Amino acid sequence: MKGFVFNAPTTVHFGSGSVATVAEQAIRLGCRRPLVLTGQSVGNSPLLEELRRPMERAGLEFGVYDRICPEPPAEMLAEAVDNIRRERYDLLIGFGGGSTMDFTKLAAVLAVHELQVEDLAGNDRVPAKGLPTIMVPTTSGSGSEVSPVAVLSFPDQGMKRGIASRCLIPDAAIVDPALTLDLPPQITANTGVDALIHGIESFLSIKANPLSQNLSLMACENISKNLSRAVRFGGDLEAREGMSLGSLTAGLAFSMAGTAAVHALAYPLGGQFHVPHGAANAVMLRPVLEFNLPVCADRFARLAMAFGVANPSDPQDSTESFLQVVKDLTETVGVKTRLRDLGVPREAVGLMAEAAMREVRLLENNPRTVTREDAQSLYSEAW
Ligand SMILES: [Fe+2]
Structure with a gap:
């Protein structure tokens, strides 16, 4: 080890x-x-x-x-x-x-x-x-x-x-x-998805270690169980407790392991188009996870366990279930999943890719190397 x-x-x-x-x-x-x-x-x-x-x-x-x-x-x-x-x-x-x-x-x-x-x-x-x-x-x-x-x-x-x-x-x-009991549904969704992505990205980071990974899994478990409940029933204290614990453990995990390409690609959306941080991350999540898939299938299967959708006898099925459950969850809580719906023009893709490449601090944690061309096609896919 x-x-x-x-x-x-x-x-x-x-x-x-x-x-x-x-x-x-x-x-x-x-x-x-x-x-x-x-x-x-x-x-x-x-x-x-x-x-x-x-x-x-x-x-x-x-x-x-x-x-x-x-x-x-x-x-x-x-x-x-x-x-x-x-x-x-x-x-x-x-x-x-x-x-x-x-x-x-x-x-x-x-x-x-x-x-x-x-x-x-x-x-x-x-x-x-x-x-x-x-x-x-x-x-x-x-x-x-x-x-x-x-x-x-x-x-x-x-x-x-x-x-x-x-x-x-x-x-x-x-x-x-x-x-957090009075937090409106949209802020609950945007911030909660950010916390979920902290859990996922810290788990996949090349800087992850066994302790940080357990914190990441704990975060994913708590957030996946409680996010849509907290969005729908804001006054549900048990759901809010799960979200607070999830967000805290995700914070501890990424303090050690960092976040990665989802965050790197999300930053230019905030800087140039004032897209809120959680929404910017949410929109880049699916393209980046699919990009990482070739080098992360086994880790996606472990994440599927935290999300409660693993198939113990079929790792490939678990991997697919993980990608599906993340997509379903973000859609259920109503965060936007397309750049075009966030007011970002298609022509901005090249400049944003350039800006994202400056986020070396985050990109170097990503399990698969991201080139400028990769960044550009990830934005195009998200558009
Ligand atoms: Fe974040």
């Missing part, structure tokens, strides 16, 4: 009602003056009270920055960082979905170190840890609560770039499924 390194340093508090432990976590980290970073919709919702109450009770002097928009641009970071420095906050709490948590991770680093965020894109380019962070996800998708990754939009370059560094790993994650 090939050796591997296991690194999962985030303290995770999981369970309905666990948001009440936020003050305890802050104090454990030696902090007294937290800033909650969130988006306007969460900031104006009753959810914010769930964080406020325990911090008020503990006498913490906290602030709220509620201006994070979906896919925030790099310039917005400078504004938040000024605020953090001026008010001398000593802890950042990211309260929201993937964009909010990613923003919080980067703000934590930039508040302490004089760096240009543009210089940090890629692997291991963040020189040191920033302020301590606690992540409190309000969606089940990005896995950002435990991951070393932050994705940021650079509108002038028409691109989204990933920044991956151990210095971005949050100190604590509070994963409270009850916070």
Whole structure:
């Protein structure tokens, strides 16, 4: 067996009602003056009270920055960082979905170190840890609560770039499924499919190891069982718990194994056409899985087990069932599966392929080498 390194340093508090432990976590980290970073919709919702109450009770002097928009641009970071420095906050709490948590991770680093965020894109380019962070996800998708990754939009370059560094790993994650009960069906579907793809891609990644693969399988099992239920019956706590657990375990898995070509090809869709991350991934999933099939048939058969569709006496049948169940699931939850339905013109295929090839960080994890020509035909198939 090939050796591997296991690194999962985030303290995770999981369970309905666990948001009440936020003050305890802050104090454990030696902090007294937290800033909650969130988006306007969460900031104006009753959810914010769930964080406020325990911090008020503990006498913490906290602030709220509620201006994070979906896919925030790099310039917005400078504004938040000024605020953090001026008010001398000593802890950042990211309260929201993937964009909010990613923003919080980067703000934590930039508040302490004089760096240009543009210089940090890629692997291991963040020189040191920033302020301590606690992540409190309000969606089940990005896995950002435990991951070393932050994705940021650079509108002038028409691109989204990933920044991956151990210095971005949050100190604590509070994963409270009850916070996701009011999430609308479409966001539940888009973010849930993203989490599912984290499970699948981390399992297939060439960086996967036995521990990460078990986490990937656990993620796929929980998400495939609960995704359409959570989309149809948002208030079903058991389904939400399954999704939160699935998203968390997928996040731990890809923190070790990474994601691969689906994510690499999805990034240009977000950067150039503002397609939400989950929807962009969903549309590239089927073409990339079929592209990977020649080198992944045995692993697809193992994934079929996690999806509950394996035929133990016929691996080939299992492989086909896996591809079919993934297609059925994405269709059932209503995510778009064609680029043409997402407002992407056919002529954009060449430029997007060029942009995707720059995502070396992700492409190098893919089980089958992707050339520029491959990328172009994958986009054409998705169109
Ligand atoms: Fe993702």
